[in-house]
Amino acid sequence: MKRFKGIQLLVLSLLVVMIVSACGNSASSSNQGSSEGSNSGKDVKITLxxxxxxxxxxxxxxxxxxxxxxxxxxxEVQAVPNGGSPFERASALYAAGNPPTMIMLDTGDVEKFKDRILDLSGEKWNQDAVANATDFTTFEGKNYAFPFAIEGYGFIYNKAVVDKAVGGNFDPSTIKTTNDLENLFKQIEASGKKALVISPMDWSLGAHYLPLAYAGQNKDMAEVNKFIDALKAGQVDLASNKVFNGLMDTFDVMMKHNIDSASPLSGQYERGxxxxxKGEVGIWFMGNWAWPQISGYDTANKQYGFLPVPISNNPDDYGNQEISSAVSKRIVIDKEKSTPEQQAAAKKFLNWLVYEQKGQDFLVNKMNIIPAFKNITLPAADPLGKSIQDYIAKGKSEQSMSLLPADHxxxxxxxxxxxxxxxxxxxxxxxxxxDYWKNVK
Incomplete structure (x- = not known):
């Protein structure tokens, strides 16, 4: 995740998502932006x-x-191999001459495919997207990607476990510092449970945890951008950087209380x-995308929420009470190999997600997506999505780093x-x- 222009605009726009009245789901609107090819009656097969x-x-x-x-x-829905890079998989399919009609990419990868994908600026949903949703996929005034989801991440807590640990109704706002977090870990352990699990996948540690050290440098993303530029220029000494050290102090606390401390690299995503x-741990560092898996293991409780990742013992320091969130995954449409009929059908599918009641239901209630469109007024269907929305509504959000290099x-x-x-x-x-940043081209 990379550079965002203004946290205030995203906060305001997401408030609109939750409170604005519906703009209607008419069938006619769902066809706007789609060519006649998808309605021609000719059978068309498309892939995503x-x-x-x-x-x-x-x-x-x-x-x-x-x-x-x-x-x-x-x-037909094709899957990127488990743990694989969407950029690498899409590149391989293009090299083989068989790209999908639609590709779900990370934000920072869209520009790399700019010459091979459709300009989607004419689609109606551009006007219904929340503020800033298409900023980082717009080049020379043209938007090339459909903003699929708003996602956030931090410490997910199992409320039943934590309530028992604190001896009452747990208030997440009480965790404002690294010391607060460690005290909570100790309370959970004293109650007979393990404090947390660290999932050791490179994407979780490299795309989510560590980037908090970048985004937490300043509330102003322009200053964060300058920090990244300074990293590239070899002008940053991370060893003496307050935010980096604070974040790693928290990571040290996590390592000490990790259920897998004896074998820290053995765990997989599903294990978390x-x-x-199952309530065997109280806390897991992950994002709201994990709800389908969590809920599959919990058939009774289903009460969960987020805690921010503290980076100091000063509760007023930026990041200690903010949750990381952003418009993340994007869908692009191939123009190199797909036919006009396939392109029109792909556009129709995207419009179906945004404007048709059935598509909105799949997006919000079945996929547990926080949509990036203000006309979709369905509330988040799961407790993690609701927790993210609550942080955003209270102005307690920090921009995720959505434009990091593909190999970061x-x-x-x-x-x-x-x-x-x-x-x-x-x-x-x-x-x-x-050394990594000094070698980024």
Whole structure:
């Protein structure tokens, strides 16, 4: 996740998402922006490369529902290999001459495909998108991507576990510092449960945890951008950087209380969802995209929320009470190999998600997506989405780093894994991160 222009605009726009009255879901509006090819009666097959593996099944069900509404269009949902990069998978498919009709990319990857994908500026949903939703996919005045989801991440807590630990109704606003967090860990452990699980995947550590050290440098994203530029120029000494050290102090506390401390690199994504959902741990560092997996393990409680990741023991420091969130995944449409009929059918599918009641239901209630469109007024269907929306509504959100280089999470994530495994120290980690940025082209 990369650079965003203004947190205030996103906050205001997401407030609109939650309170503005519906603009209507007429069938006529769902066809705006789509060419006549999708309505010609000719059978068309289109494909979507999905890089959100946790909603693969729900997307396949949505494809069937879309086909029922549009019998001449068949949509096949392909999955990026588990743990794989959508940029690398899409690049490989282009190299093989067989790109999908639609590709779900991370924000920072859209520009790399700009010459191979459609200009979507003429689509109606551009006017209904929340503020800033298309800023980072717009080049020379043309928007090339559909903003698929708003996502946020931090410490997910199982309320039943934490309530028992604190001996009452847990108030997440009481956790404002690293010391507060560690005290909560100790309370959970004293209650007979494990405090938390750290998922060691490179994408979680490299694309989500460490970037808090970048975004937390300043509320003003222009200043964050300057910090990134200084990293590229080799002008930052991370070893003496207050935010980086504070974030890693918190990580040290996490490592000490990690249920997998004896084998910190052994865990997988599903393990975190299972441990949290079954109430074996109280806390898991992850994002709201994990709800389908968590809920699968919890058939009774289903009360969860987010805690921000503190970076100091001063409760007033920026980041200590803010949750990281942003418009994240984007869908683009191929123009290199797809036919005009396929392009029109793909546009129709995107419009179906935004304007048709059935499409909105899949997006919000079945995929647990926080939509990036102000005309969709359905409240978040799950407690994690509601928690994210609540932080945003209160002005307690921090911009996620949506435009990091495509290889950042692999390269820097590997360095974080070494630190997690105690195979390197903080000075080594800081140097490896600085060396990575100095080599970014």
């Amino acid at each position: 490369l999905n890089s959100k593996g946790e909603i693969q099944q729900q997307l396949e069900e949505a494809a069937k529902a879309f086909h029922e509404d549009n019998p001449n269009i068949t949509l 969802a299972e441990l949290l959902g 999470w692999k390269q820097v994530g590997a360095s974080m894994q070494k630190y997690l495994a105690k195979a390197s120290d903080r000075a080594t980690l800081a140097k490896e991160i600085q």
